[in-house]
Amino acid sequence: MSKISKSNKLQSDxxxxxxxxxxxxxxxxxxxxxxYPSIAHMIYQNNxxxxxxxxxxxxxxxxxxxxxxxxxxxxxxKLKTYLYSICRRLWLKQLNRAGFGSVDIRGYxxxxxDNDDIEQHQELDKKFDQMEHAMSLLGEPCKTILHDFYIQNxxxxxxxxxxxxxxxxxxxxxxxxxxxxxxxxxxxx
Amino acid sequence: xxxxxxxxxxxxxxxxxxxxxxERSSFESFCAENPSFSAQLTQHRExxxxxxxxxxxxxxxxxxxxxxxxxxxxxxxxxVIPMKQTKIVSLWAKLKASSLVAAAVAVVAVFxxxxxxxxxxxxxxxxxxxSALKRDMNNVKKDVNEHNAALKSxxxxxxxxxxxxxxxxxxxxxMVSNNGYVVTNYHVVSGADxxxxxxxxxxxxxxxxxxxxxxxxxxxxxxxxVNFKRGKALPYTFKTGASDLGEDIYTIGFPRDEAVYGxxxxxxxxxxxxxxxxxxxxxxxxxxxxxxxxxxxxxxVIGIISGKQRGIDGAxxxxxxxxxxxxxxxxxxxxxxxxxxxxxxxxxxxxxRTEQIKRLQDYIYMVKVY
Numbered sequence: 293m294s295k296i297s298k299s300n301k302l303q304s305d306x307x308x309x310x311x312x313x314x315x316x317x318x319x320x321x322x323x324x325x326x327x328y329p330s331i332a333h334m335i336y337q338n339n340x341x342x343x344x345x346x347x348x349x350x351x352x353x354x355x356x357x358x359x360x361x362x363x364x365x366x367x368x369x370k371l372k373t374y375l376y377s378i379c380r381r382l383w384l385k386q387l388n389r390a391g392f393g394s395v396d397i398r399g400y401x402x403x404x405x406d407n408d409d410i411e412q413h414q415e416l417d418k419k420f421d422q423m424e425h426a427m428s429l430l431g432e433p434c435k436t437i438l439h440d441f442y443i444q445n446x447x448x449x450x451x452x453x454x455x456x457x458x459x460x461x462x463x464x465x466x467x468x469x470x471x472x473x474x475x476x477x478x479x480x481x
Numbered sequence: 482x483x484x485x486x487x488x489x490x491x492x493x494x495x496x497x498x499x500x501x502x503x504e505r506s507s508f509e510s511f512c513a514e515n516p517s518f519s520a521q522l523t524q525h526r527e528x529x530x531x532x533x534x535x536x537x538x539x540x541x542x543x544x545x546x547x548x549x550x551x552x553x554x555x556x557x558x559x560x561v562i563p564m565k566q567t568k569i570v571s572l573w574a575k576l577k578a579s580s581l582v583a584a585a586v587a588v589v590a591v592f593x594x595x596x597x598x599x600x601x602x603x604x605x606x607x608x609x610x611x612s613a614l615k616r617d618m619n620n621v622k623k624d625v626n627e628h629n630a631a632l633k634s635x636x637x638x639x640x641x642x643x644x645x646x647x648x649x650x651x652x653x654x655x656m657v658s659n660n661g662y663v664v665t666n667y668h669v670v671s672g673a674d675x676x677x678x679x680x681x682x683x684x685x686x687x688x689x690x691x692x693x694x695x696x697x698x699x700x701x702x703x704x705x706x707v708n709f710k711r712g713k714a715l716p717y718t719f720k721t722g723a724s725d726l727g728e729d730i731y732t733i734g735f736p737r738d739e740a741v742y743g744x745x746x747x748x749x750x751x752x753x754x755x756x757x758x759x760x761x762x763x764x765x766x767x768x769x770x771x772x773x774x775x776x777x778x779x780x781x782v783i784g785i786i787s788g789k790q791r792g793i794d795g796a797x798x799x800x801x802x803x804x805x806x807x808x809x810x811x812x813x814x815x816x817x818x819x820x821x822x823x824x825x826x827x828x829x830x831x832x833x834r835t836e837q838i839k840r841l842q843d844y845i846y847m848v849k850v851y
Contacts, residue, residue, distance in 0.1 A: 315541065320548035328552065350549055357541050361534070423535035442529055443536045445497065468486045475528060 305371035313360050323353060327372050331379045340383060348386070352378040355413040381410055426478040434470035441467055488518060492525050610791040611753050611798075613668040613698075615850075616651040616736060616769030649850055653734040653773035653786070654678060654702060656844040657719075657809065659712050660819045661704035664805055665772035665848050666787050667693050670700045678704060678846035681740055685849070692812040697758055697804045698787050701812060702848075715824040716840045717774075719802045720781035724760070726750065732764055732786055733838065734773030735847040742838060743770070745795070747783075752798040753790060760784055763795040772848060775799040780829025780837055 311319025328349055335345040355378050359365045367374060427435065433455055440446045440454070452463040494500055495508050512519040595601065654665035663678060670676055670690050679685045686706035693700045724730075724747055731744040745764030752759025762775060766789055775784040784799030809821050829837045 315537075315544065317544055317548055320545055321552065324548060324552040328556075346549060346553060350545060353545055354538075354542065357538070357545075361537070419531070420535045420538050423531050424539060427532075427535065438532075439536070441493075442532055464490055465486065468489055471489065474532075478528070 305367055308371060309360055309365065309367070312357060320353070323375070324349075327375050330372075331376055334376070334380065335383055338383065339387070344383075344386070348379050348382050349375075351382055355382075355409055358413050358416050359409060378409065385410070423478060426474055429477050430470070430474050433466075434473060437463075437467050438470050438474060488521070489525065492522050495522075496526060496529065610793075611788050612791050613666065613788045614652070614736075614766055614768050614771035614786060614797075615666070615669045616767075616771075617649075651735060651769050651850070652771040652848045653769065654846045654848045655772070655774045655782075655785075656712075656715060656846075657701070657805065658821045658823060659714055660822070661709060661711070662691075662809075662821050663688060663702040663704065663846060663848075664785060664808075665700050665702060666785070666800075667695050667698045667700045668787075669771055669848055670702070670850060671695070673850045675851045676702060677849040677851070678702070679849060680846055681842045684708070688848075691816045691818075692808060694804075694808045694811065697800060697808060699785070699800060699804060699808045701808060703818060712843065714826070714828075715844060716828040717776065717780045717782055717844075718824055718827040719806060720777065720783050721803050721806060723750065724777060724783045728783075729778050730762060730764065730775050730783065731834070732766070732770065732773045732775050733841060733845050734766070734770035734786065736767035736769035738847070740842060740845065740847075741770075745797075748795070752800075753788065756798070758804050759787065759798045759800050762786075762797050762799050764797055765795070766797045770797075774841075774845065776829075776837070776841070778834075780827050780832070780841075 308319045308322055311322070331349055331352075332342070332345040335348060336342075340348070352375050356375065430438070437451055437455065440451050441448070448460045448463055448467070451457075451467070452460045455463065455466075457463040457466065491508055495505065500508065512522055650669060652665060652669040654663045654669075656662065657664050670693070673690070676688045676690065677685045678688050686704045686709045688702040688704045688706075690700050691703045726747055726749065728747045729744075730747055731742065733740050733742055735741065743764045743766060745762055747760055748763040749761035751757050752761055760775070760783070762784070764775075764786075766773075766786055770786050771788065773786045774782045775786060777783050782802055782805075784801050785805060786797060786799050789797040806823070809823075812821070829840060832840070
């Protein structure tokens, strides 16, 4: 994996962001290669373990993903600085939660002033968690039918054949029932 | 009126953009007419968007987790290599102290060996242009003589030549009292295993160093040989007073196996580098002359030849008699075997040079150091 990322190294921040938008794994490799070590170092320096560093970094990348997938994301600084300050704040939060009181994080990298990226991220997290939870409660074949139809945009014809329904109407009925169940699960949470 | 299922079917087709133009506009107008359905459409659209986003996010998270796993694995593997290095580092940490000790021991061993073997002394000597005049018996000329002597001795079956062949250094010494005390230079006898004194008749006596004075480069030997017979009183006396520049002087020494006479004059009241215990004399001297007496015309010993300066013609040095007498005084009474009685009566003063030399020769020895 490291070989691939080396041969296709993404250098500029714009390339990486574009890569994340298009779901490129190379972009993620690049993010880890370029930014993980210094952030992990910052967390080690501040009472963090290796696993905690991994989690924080992963969450920060999701924050970045949320920002990017919301559209019109523009970097006001280097991507490194952005990720670093997100991680710094996430780790600070975790430390405070763990009852370290008001602590400050020693670090040697530039950090951005606080913004509401993390709060937004947490709201989104909540919302997506709800849907995720509802989807996880949905059993087969509903899950696959809905996934195939709504996410993959497959035709009812395909779904009908795949699941062996005698005609598309039956399949449509099944799909409708499945959607209703999901909605019920989602809204009654 | 259409059923809920029919409506959502249409809504799905509408949202997926599967409707033809007329159908689309009729569905839109239907929604406009029925606000409840319109609200349902909006909600449905939002819900589906949420669903899609969630799914995309889940996919992304999975991808991220996979990337993270891959990265940390390769990163962990990369960390294994430095861990191997830390083994070496820890090995170094363990052995550092011992290796430092070993290095220190090695340094001490090297320099102490050099010191013990006299390397620095040699350097010191090599750095000065003063050269002591003891004769190295191992030179080529000597070897040739030795060979000749050996060839002779095969017939004569004499052991003397064999003894001589083993000697390391040769020099000169002379008697200070007739009961067996002989003076020579310290540099001649330093490090000696055994010392033999050979007179002009070829008789060899074993001698012991009973006093050495490294500072003045003097050594007092005592003949300890049963064959040694106390001779007549010394014909010469010791002059302790200062001698004058230009005074006519001579010496007899053993730069080779025969006694060699050398004549010259006193050229300076001080020795090498202003050394006040010595004279500078102008007598041709060679290795082997060390320890030879420096006589004045009246048959007084005024010094003892010790060395010469390299690179300067005719600059030889003789330690003043005063130092010899001082050295004799310094001999602890315990190590004396019989009093050192200095001769007061000069029997040479009126004699011609050749007569003087004849008388002298019996009291001058070749010092052979083994």
